[in-house]
Amino acid sequence: MYEFIKGTVAELNPASIVVEAGGVGYFVNISLNTYSKLNGKKETKILLHQVVREDAHILYGFADKNERDLFRNLISVNGVGANTAIMMLSSLSSEEIVSAITTENVAVLKAVKGIGAKTAQRIIIDLKDKLGKISETSQILLVPNNTIRNESLSALVMLGFTKKEAEKAVSKILQEQQEATVESVIKQALKRL
Structure with a gap:
């Protein structure tokens, strides 16, 4: 199991990053929150979580330990896969997810694409006692409007829309x-789609 990759950012998109380390480019799936923290670097x-399936070895990356810990907690819930967990971390901040779970707010979790009422309740039941305090600061980055549109579309298509x-x-x-960031556009689009 890989713990982290340290290297040069070869490519960065709202849903993925390619990190060059030791002459090898590693494709890593990331959340929108991680994208915001890595943009411009x-x-x-990047901290990693590796998923090994019969047909693929997939890397998921996180800018900080709190987000990775929350991801691992989410995928431990029956019915929540890695892609659903990344979708949750892209739609909501770590604080919003933890708050929704600890206050048993099913509606907030159901607002995420792919999460129904039963899954939201299962997440709350399984994780309410496990989750401690997770804190992180979100960074808002301004980029030109055309870039915002292209990056937002790219991320949404990669997420399956x-x-x-x-x-x-x-x-x-x-x-x-008009002043929206890539992160805010994608978050709003995830709630609308």
Whole structure:
């Protein structure tokens, strides 16, 4: 099991990063929160969680230990896979997820794509006692509007939405809020799709 990768950021998208270390480029799936923290950096150290399946070895990366711990707690719940956990960490901050679980707020968890009422209740039952205090600060980064649109669309398509429905949601959000960041556009789109 890999613990972390330290190296040069070869490519960074809202849903993934390629880190070059020792002449090898590692493709790592990341959440939107991790993307916000890594955006603009040339060198990085990214904490990892490896999922080994019959057909693939998949790496999931996190900017900090708290987010990785929350991810591991989420995937320990029956019915919550790695992609669903990343979707949750992209839609909500770690604090929002922990707060929703500790206050038994099913509605907040159900707002995430792929989480139904039963799964939300199972997450709350399984994790309410396990979760301690997780704190992190979110960083808001401003980038030009066209880049925001392209990066948002790319992330939503990588997360499994069709390009057509993603374009509609992103266009509507950018019309409503000209000052939106990539992170806020994707979060709002995840709630609308």
